Amino acid sequence: MTDTPQIDLSADDFRCGYIAIVGRPNVGKSTLMNALIGAKVSITSRKAQTTRHRITGIQTKDQTQFVYVDTPGFQTKHSNALNRTLNRTVTTTLTAVDVVLYVIEAGMFSQADILVLELLPKNIPCILVINKADHIKDKAVLMPFAAQVASRFNFAAIVPVSARQGFQLESLEAEVKKLLPVNPPMFAEDDITDKSEKFLAAEIVREKVFRFVGDELPYTSTVLVEKFEQEGNLRRVFIAILVDRDGHKAMLIGKKGERLKEISTQSRQDMEKLFGGPVYLEIWVKIKSGWADNEAGLRAYGYE
Numbered sequence: 190m191t192d193t194p195q196i197d198l199s200a201d202d203f204r205c206g207y208i209a210i211v212g213r214p215n216v217g218k219s220t221l222m223n224a225l226i227g228a229k230v231s232i233t234s235r236k237a238q239t240t241r242h243r244i245t246g247i248q249t250k251d252q253t254q255f256v257y258v259d260t261p262g263f264q265t266k267h268s269n270a271l272n273r274t275l276n277r278t279v280t281t282t283l284t285a286v287d288v289v290l291y292v293i294e295a296g297m298f299s300q301a302d303i304l305v306l307e308l309l310p311k312n313i314p315c316i317l318v319i320n321k322a323d324h325i326k327d328k329a330v331l332m333p334f335a336a337q338v339a340s341r342f343n344f345a346a347i348v349p350v351s352a353r354q355g356f357q358l359e360s361l362e363a364e365v366k367k368l369l370p371v372n373p374p375m376f377a378e379d380d381i382t383d384k385s386e387k388f389l390a391a392e393i394v395r396e397k398v399f400r401f402v403g404d405e406l407p408y409t410s411t412v413l414v415e416k417f418e419q420e421g422n423l424r425r426v427f428i429a430i431l432v433d434r435d436g437h438k439a440m441l442i443g444k445k446g447e448r449l450k451e452i453s454t455q456s457r458q459d460m461e462k463l464f465g466g467p468v469y470l471e472i473w474v475k476i477k478s479g480w481a482d483n484e485a486g487l488r489a490y491g492y493e
């Protein structure tokens with residue numbers, strides 16, 4: 190058997206595809222994704238945003254590119270929010286991926302898990318991932334538990350793992366790999382990953398800005414990290430959103446500053462999750478009229 194560490198991106202048998210990680214809150218989805226992609230935690234780059242998915246992580250190894258994507262709707266903390274509209278979003282997202290990882294907690298199968306299970310697509314391979322297997326001392330009890338859950342859905346594979354301890358993650362990856370289509374890689378190995386935290390901070394804010402005011406705000410607006418400091422585990426991030434006009438500024442700030450507050454809060458929460466520590470975030474909206482046409486101005490902002 191040949192097992193070269195070198196990745197040949199042009200190999201004929203290269204596999205690449207989208208993977209969604211779904212499950213009720215608290216089953217360990219984020220922990221699992223972080224464990225699967227290792228240190229290469231990453232979010233979308235400008236290029237990746239042009240795809241129909243929000244990419245949360247990419248791992249390129251073993252002649253395979255695993256592209257993990259977000260599934261809005263499943264992220265909700267409240268199961269009652271899984272209403273019909275939301276279900277439609279979920280269903281659409283899930284039919285556009287190649288593999289779904291349905292995550293549950295070892296020894297626990299609740300109504301909330303069933304709600305998510307009912308949304309699983311029938312025409313796409315779904316893997317039953319039984320996380321937190323480290324909680325179960327007697328692994329023999331996992332078998333009947335797995336069988337009970339598997340009787341409700343036709344899973345392509347069943348893999349008990351411990352995201353926290355890194356137990357059986359290779360087995361899970363091997364199962365995923367088998368189900369991914371033979372495709373050349375969509376992204377260069379380091380296209381999305383290995384970005385600096387400063388870059389990622391700007392990407393997070395950019396994403397929130399577009400989520401909240403996407404269609405209304407012209408593309409000329411931009412997000413700049415003016416200062417990024419780290420002191421121990423704490424990051425202090427100072428960001429300026431540059432817009433062309435007063436009207437755009439008002440749009441971003443919203444009534445009584447509500448919109449900007451929401452953008453800030455959500456951005457900070459995402460950064461804390463991504464960087465694994467507390468974040469102090471300040472966002473200012475500034476008018477820099479004509480900045481995009483002004484070469485000297487661009488240089489000052491590092492856009493050489």
Ligand SMILES: Nc1nc2c(ncn2[C@@H]2O[C@H](COP(=O)(O)OP(=O)(O)OP(=O)(O)O)[C@@H](O)[C@H]2O)c(=O)[nH]1
Nearest residue numbers: 213214215216217218219220320321351352353354
């Ligand atoms: N013992 C154990 N705990 C785990 C494991 N994986 C995750 N956890 C813990 O479970 C809790 C929830 O993990 P998250 O990764 O935040 O879960 P999530 O599904 O992303 O949660 P939401 O963001 O609320 O949907 C955290 O306290 C984790 O440390 C595991 O394999 N074993």
